[in-house]
Amino acid sequence: MSQALIFDMDGTLFQTDKILEISLDDTFNHLRSLDHWEGVTPIDTYREIMGVPLPIVWETLLPNHSIELREQTDSYFLKRLVTNIKNGKGALYPNVKEVFSCLKKNNISIYIASNGLTAYLKAIVEYYELNIWLTETYSIEQIESLNKSDLVRSIIDKHGITSGAVVGDRLSDIKAAKENGLVSIGCNFDFARKDELSQAAVVIDDLLEIESIIPTLTTFPVNELLLNNIGGK
Missing domain, CATH: 3.40.50.1000 (HAD superfamily/HAD-like)
Known part of the structure; x- marks a missing residue:
């Protein structure tokens, strides 16, 4: 057995909550710098769907953006998460x-x-x-x-x-x-x-x-x- x-x-x-907000803020600040986002970081929306696969996350958070941009955002977010983990923030x-x-x-x-x-x-x-x-x-x-x-x-x-x-x-x-x-x-x-x-x-x-x-x-x-x-x- x-x-x-x-x-x-x-x-x-x-x-995850310890690095989620800072990593998401990093990501949406990046999108703002590229003129791909206006307004606040949608942290509350992310909390509501926490636990779903990341492709679904970006479909939800960036519904009016291209698949290519969602994939780029996903990659950037992952890098920020990993960096924050390695920096001991989680x-x-x-x-x-x-x-x-x-x-x-x-x-x-x-x-x-x-x-x-x-x-x-x-x-x-x-x-x-x-x-x-x-x-x-x-x-x-x-x-x-x-x-x-x-x-x-x-x-x-x-x-x-x-x-x-x-x-x-x-x-x-x-x-x-x-x-x-x-x-x-x-x-x-x-x-x-x-x-x-x-x-x-x-x-x-x-x-x-x-x-x-x-x-x-x-x-x-x-x-x-x-x-x-x-x-x-």
């Missing part, structure tokens, strides 16, 4: 490394499945030295459909995962768990929404709560009623 926890990155492991959520260490001690493999791009995820993993615990990190750009459920399915198939959970803060993470026969653990963190979290098997307010869930992951399929009692959803 192969057990695993598959984590989202933004709003789950990494406090942060992990509390207890990430403690939970990772506990999972490894219990022989549970750890993966990341994120809507973030590969270079962005690599910058976070390297800066915070997460590879000590991670088996592998996956970006949505590795899946043609840009669908989180498909990304999780590819991880399950490649590594022969038979039980475990998907840990994340948004509905795409919860669906990815349910559609692949894994437990859905919803993180009640910065970008989470109550209506989405209500669909998770477990809702946690601190990553340390995962440690109490570990014993239930030894069976497949998992008893979600038991998990609800543990998570206090």
Whole structure:
């Protein structure tokens, strides 16, 4: 039996909010300098759609701009995100490394499945030295459909995962768990929404709560009623 926890990155492991506004401001200042944008940076709109793949982000934030300009903006934004990460302006959520260490001690493999791009995820993993615990990190750009459920399915198939959970803060993470026969653990963190979290098997307010869930992951399929009692959803 192969057990695993598959984590989202933004709003789950990494406090994206700490670098989001400054990176988006950098990007829209760049657009203003090129006369491609007027007005304030649409940070509130971005917060509303946080968690979707970046192509959809730019379709939403720049609906009247060309695909070429959106792609250029995406590239510039990614560079700003990576620079801000490497400059130490971001942060992990509390207890990430403690939970990772506990999972490894219990022989549970750890993966990341994120809507973030590969270079962005690599910058976070390297800066915070997460590879000590991670088996592998996956970006949505590795899946043609840009669908989180498909990304999780590819991880399950490649590594022969038979039980475990998907840990994340948004509905795409919860669906990815349910559609692949894994437990859905919803993180009640910065970008989470109550209506989405209500669909998770477990809702946690601190990553340390995962440690109490570990014993239930030894069976497949998992008893979600038991998990609800543990998570206090």
